[in-house]
Amino acid sequence: MSRLGLTALVACYLWLRVAPAVAYTPEVEFALNCQGCHLADGAGTPDAGVPALADSVARFLAVPGGREYLIRVPGVAQAPLADATLAAVVSWMLGRFDARHVPPDFRPYTADEVRRLRASPLVDVERVRASLLAELERSTR
Amino acid sequence: MTARRSWLDRALERGARRLARRTSRRSFLARLGSALVGAGTLPLLPVARARAADPARVAPPDDRNVTGPAGDPTSCEYWRHCAIDGFLCSCCGGTQSTCPPGTEMSPITWIGTCRNPGDGKDYIISYNDCCGASLCMRCRCTRTEGERPVYYTSKNNDLLWCFGTKSRAVHCSVAIVLGQATES
Numbered sequence: 432m433s434r435l436g437l438t439a440l441v442a443c444y445l446w447l448r449v450a451p452a453v454a455y456t457p458e459v460e461f462a463l464n465c466q467g468c469h470l471a472d473g474a475g476t477p478d479a480g481v482p483a484l485a486d487s488v489a490r491f492l493a494v495p496g497g498r499e500y501l502i503r504v505p506g507v508a509q510a511p512l513a514d515a516t517l518a519a520v521v522s523w524m525l526g527r528f529d530a531r532h533v534p535p536d537f538r539p540y541t542a543d544e545v546r547r548l549r550a551s552p553l554v555d556v557e558r559v560r561a562s563l564l565a566e567l568e569r570s571t572r
Numbered sequence: 573m574t575a576r577r578s579w580l581d582r583a584l585e586r587g588a589r590r591l592a593r594r595t596s597r598r599s600f601l602a603r604l605g606s607a608l609v610g611a612g613t614l615p616l617l618p619v620a621r622a623r624a625a626d627p628a629r630v631a632p633p634d635d636r637n638v639t640g641p642a643g644d645p646t647s648c649e650y651w652r653h654c655a656i657d658g659f660l661c662s663c664c665g666g667t668q669s670t671c672p673p674g675t676e677m678s679p680i681t682w683i684g685t686c687r688n689p690g691d692g693k694d695y696i697i698s699y700n701d702c703c704g705a706s707l708c709m710r711c712r713c714t715r716t717e718g719e720r721p722v723y724y725t726s727k728n729n730d731l732l733w734c735f736g737t738k739s740r741a742v743h744c745s746v747a748i749v750l751g752q753a754t755e756s
Contacts, residue, residue, distance in 0.1 A: 456756045462696050463753075467683045467726055468735075471750070476679055476736035511724060 457523035489532035632749035637690030648713035663711035671702035703734035
């Protein structure tokens with residue numbers, strides 16, 4: 432193979448490694464991966480088992496384990512998105528759908544944090560969710 | 573069988589030789605190089621940046637710029653249908669974005685992107701099922717661009733998407749443009 436050809440091949444390979452897939456804005460990633468069920472305005476379809484995000488999702492940040500829950504919940508943990516992208520999408524979602532409940536000291540999720548949390552998925556989602564909501568109820572009473 | 577294979581071999585060889593005679597490898601490399609660099613720098617252009625600041629929702633692109641079946645909403649080849657699985661509502665008394673009378677559009681959908689051949693841009697497409705009547709049975713299409721196996725339920729189009737509607741009976745499917753797939 433000619434030197435030029437080899438250089439071009441190596442360049443292609445490196446380019447593909449550095450810029451693998453198209454990187455979309457968090458808003459577009461939300462549309463492609465979440466909005467189908469949670470809907471564009473985050474209203475969800477509670478009757479069909481899809482919880483609302485709007486005016487509700489960031490409330491989980493107020494209880495211990497809530498920040499972790501928002502990444503470990505199956506729809507998030509199993510989304511076909513890279514750790515850094517997922518961190519950006521969930522951080523964006525909180526401000527977009529429930530800015531009122533985002534605590535002032537909220538730190539956006541990081542890729543490392545997401546990687547760690549995704550590695551331990553929730554086995555019994557319903558139970559964890561119920562206990563977090565009960566804790567939330569107690570703390571706001 | 574042997575005679576047939578040798579005929580195929582000869583034809584392929586002839587084709588390969590003709591291709592090699594007619595194309596310059598260097599010009600191909602030059603073109604590939606500019607395509608790679610061009611594709612990489614495209615999102616830096618001010619147009620993409622301005623769009624990124626915009627909410628995703630835009631008016632759907634004009635289908636008059638698209639020729640052939642890719643511009644025909646009653647065809648499986650229609651550009652918005654790149655990942656549709658079901659009966660086209662545009663053949664069933666509705667349109668490519670509205671349900672036929674007597675059916676209810678499912679709020680829960682499956683979403684992907686399709687490239688519009690008219691402007692070469694990627695658009696976010698929502699495939700909503702129209703529910704509340706029996707299967708339409710006209711214009712059955714199965715296209716699977718960007719579809720994932722069923723364990724990614726939100727990215728699989730073999731599922732019935734009549735959730736959140738009064739009836740679970742699927743009639744047909746629409747393909748709604750939600751916006752342009754803006755890159756970050």
